[in-house]
Amino acid sequence: MREKRKNWNPVLVFILGVAIAAGFLLVMDGATFLASCFMILPGYGMTVVSELTASVYILIVLLALGYIGVFAKMGEGLLTGFYIGGFMTAYCIYEIIGQFYIQSMSGDGQVQPAVQIFLFAVATFLIGFNEELVFRGIILNLFLDKFGNSKKGIVTATVLSSVIFGAVHLTNIFSGVSVASALVQAIQAAVLGGLLAAIYLRSGNIWIVIVAHALTDFASMLSSGIYGMGDAIDSINQLSWLNFITVPIFLIPTLVLFRKSKLQELEDKRNGIVVIPSQKSCEHTAIVSLILGMIGIMMGCAGYGLAFGVVGLLGSYTAWKESRKRNGILIAAFITSGAAIVISFIACIFMLGVMPQVSDMSDLMRGFQ
Structure with missing residues (x-):
């Protein structure tokens, strides 16, 4: 069946991709409406209900189109996959640490009950799970079946699926998001979609982008999900034209992942050619x-070295797995990356646990003066 899609009209294939995305949105909105008629759930509870309902729709589409196998494909493996997507790995760590630090120092908001935090964590995972399956697992693969596994076909499929991914975020206007913020979010999402597509194709593992997407949403909505400051709509409405700085931040690693040599390797792999990493490539890693x-x-002393240490350790593992010669550089990479993680972890504990207490004590002392 997938072979027959090469003969389908490209316009009809694109329309089918849009229809699948629209069906995803309609199922979620319908589930939210019906659930609200019978129950009132706190926090992100309603999001969990709508996302779980959407998961059923997605599984049906995966089965119907023959893409259910995306769950089982491990590609380069989890650890190597997270190194290939190293920018997103580091970005997620950096954002989560930064958000926790800002919230702990500001003193605004109040930590929500454990049940609320659990629902928030489940909701963000399901958002990443569902959206990656729809836009990378289904729509991107659908376009690849049509446009082929050539370099041109891969780029075309990536661009079209990312455009749809960005466009669906414009529907947040109907949920109370301002037009300006929705437009900014849509453009951000389109560029981020390109990066996630590149990571998925290079790693060959859908779970890598599911986790990266979920952690990105977790960080962006942390203030509402854990500290009870507003909701998801409030978080999106905080976006302004200044947030366009993320466009080059996401675009540059996408171009790096899709550089000429790696795009050729990807074309070869997708056409069944075995690609063995060269010793020079392993040494570079x-x-x-x-x-x-x-x-x-x-x-490390600022806590932000954790992201570099984790990606460095993942890279060290990747080089160790693929290299035919283990040298001092590789061992030094393991040691320095591990040391960075330990130092940064200690610094994070100090930043998130001790510094807020010191700040509170300072405020208390000033109150007595």
Whole structure:
């Protein structure tokens, strides 16, 4: 059946992709409406209900189109996959630490009950799970079946699926998001969709982008989900034209992942050609990991070195797995990356646990003066 899609009209294939995305939105909205008629759930409870309902729709579409196998494909493996998507891995860690630090120091909001936090965590995971299956697992693969596994076909499928991914975020206007904020979010989402597509195709593992997407949403809505400051709509309405800075931030790693040599490797893999990493490539990975580990140590005292250390360690593992020769650079990469993680972890505990207490004590002392 998938072979027959090559002969389908490209316009009809694109319309089918749009229809699948529209069906996803309609199922969620319908589930939310029906659930609200019978129950009132706190916090992100209603989001969990709508996302779970949408998951059923997605599984049906996966089965109907023959893409249910995306769950079982491990591609390059989880650890190597997170290194391939190293930018998103680091970005998610950086954002989560930063958001927790800002909230702990500001003193605004109040930590929500455990049940509320659990529902928030489940909701963000389901959002990442559903959206990645729809836009990468189904729509991207649908376009690849039509446009083929050539470099041109891969880029075309990535661009079209990312445009649809960005466009669906414009529907947030009907949920109370301002037009300006919705437009900013749509453009951000389109560029981010391109990056997630590149990571998915290079890693060959849908779980990598599901986790990355879920953690990105977790960080962006952390203030509402954990500290009870507004809701998801309030978080989106905070977007302004200044947030366009994320466009080049997401676009640059996308271009790196899709650079000429790697796009050729991807074309070969998708056409059944076995690609064995060269020793030079493994040595390059080891050097990059060593540099990341060193940066992580230097930034460790601020807590933000954790992201560099984690990606450096993932790169060290990847180089170790693929390399035919283990040298001092690779061992040094392991050591520096591990040290960066330990130093940064200690710094994070101090930043998130001790500094807010010191700040509260300072405010109390000033109150007595």
